[in-house]
Amino acid sequence: MRYELCTPHQLRQAQAENLPLVLALGVQEYHGEHLPLGVDLLAVTRCLDRLEAEAPDRMVILPSFAYGAASHAVAGAESFTLHLPTQAFQPLAEALFAALLKAGFRNIHGVIHHQTENFAQGMPTDLTFRLAARNAVFAHLEATRGPGWWGAKGMETYYEAHAQGENPFNWVQIHPLMPPEVAEHFPFDHAGEGETALMLALAPETVEQARMAENDTWYTASAPRASAAQGEAGVAIILAHLKGLLGL
Template structure:
């Protein structure tokens, strides 16, 4: 079910039996020259929709948080960046608000790398409300599996572009797809670095992307999210090593 589609009366009847919610988070930022500015919102929202269609009576989908921390791309046309602290506090208050209405399990389904640090901090405040919080960064957490489908990854790269070709092909302009040949050796920030680290507003190669690869990635991520929920509901969140 979708949280904001419910009336107050319907919500009152629902919340006692649905205690799991998904909060998609993303950004509005340049994605190469070929993918839409809302790529990081569209991908996690699509995954959330797929999960809702499978578990409509067990999961509530919260309205997404569409703006994220994306300072490195702030100079590219169309990018809107909020501070990491603003983003963190906003997510915290949403999570705590959901907890106040009986949510016990919250999945933060993230589509943007610049959000990760703030989300990890927000998890602590939300968990203090007796909520089990799980952060999913789909392109990162499922990297090993995704690389069985694509030859590479990256911001506006093969994996992300393929997903967008599967979700919204009408918004992808493959004739403008580009390649960033530079790979940073270290984690670093400083003046003049983004000319190479984010050349063309990308960190990968979007040119080999296809809709078929995107369909396969979407199926893979959906399978992983389905398993995550089953593990959560069956109290199997840990592997036993001994």
Template sequence: MQLVDMFFDEIEDAKKRKVPFIIPIGTIEYHAHHASCGCDTMVINGVMRELEKTKEIVVCPPIWYGVASYAVGGPETGTIQVDVDVYEQYIYCILRSMLYGGNKNIYCVAHHQTEEAGLMPMTIACHKAAKKLIMEYMEDTRGRGWWGSNEYSNYYKNLGSGDDPFSYIKVIPLISANAQHECGGFDHAGKFETSLLYALYPNHVDLVRTKDNTEWFAESAKEASMELGQHMVRCTLEALQETII
């Protein structure tokens, strides 16, 4: 289900049943000459489109602009960079509306600088926004000392479950570390990311243009294939089936 297509009663029902609400966390960033600048966000959208076929989820509008950084190229390449502190506050505001609206099963799914599922500025911003919000929400709704109260004597027993307040909002990479290994690798605008985008949105990849690439990171893009991309989609979906609950 796409959030923008849902009616109020449908949204309320999904929240009550704790259906996972997914926020795609991407960027607008230079992906060499052969791949579209929306690649990071689009691959999340595409995978969620496939995940919807087998799992009940609510896909929220994606966050297109992100903490891209100018590590790959400056603004002249089309990369749009949002300052990390501004971004954290923006994500915080979105999550605050959702949490106070009764949504307690939110996933921020990121695809940018997530090699080996490591933490980088954009994902750190999402984690900080989520944890800050949860602490404020629990104090606001349960009062100071909420964690130390006997009401939370089962806190450690419930860790990671739906009764754990720190599980109300989770920040995960689109492709987990294990899934990256199953896929065979991970890169930026190389054969792996290009193949993934190609399998999900073939019209947003033009392999003929790989001849115009001069940067090291895009050299392997000419090896991209639909078969590799479909394999990566399968590996990613298998991991997400277990992670998103």
């Protein structure tokens, strides 16, 4: 279900069932001459499209966030990479999560593919959304339970409840599309064999294979090895991971 297409009674039912509310996070970044600027976003949105087709009533998909701190580490501004400093979108992310919490959602997930090989320590875009999520939850808890809510009488079972999954800080979570347990079975790269294969499977209309010869960068050298079949195998692994993550 798409949030913007849902009627209020559909969202009330989604809340009653605690269905996952999913936000695709991406950036616009140079991925060689053969791939589109939106690879990192498309990898997430097209995977969510497939999950929705399999289980159309088991999750709600929010409109995507298509911009972020892409950085110019790969190529400069002339490459059409759109880099936004984190301070430009951190307030928006926090306000969005605050609004969703206020609306009553408690099973919110952001999924990102950009620079997630370092997800354990974090990179600017995912760290910004993770901080926004934490700030929004803290603010919501204080607003609804009052200052000192954690130290108040009656919270003695906080750690026991935490261990059983009753953790308010799980209300908003940010995840990599390809965590280590996925990446160990499929090439994780930038515009090389792995991402080219993913696009051949998920968005073949965006891949210009004839332009691979125009690439003169080290990170695209493996791209000609990619195939749609390889990409489909990778997508299957990703979808299995997402299903487990979202409880589908």
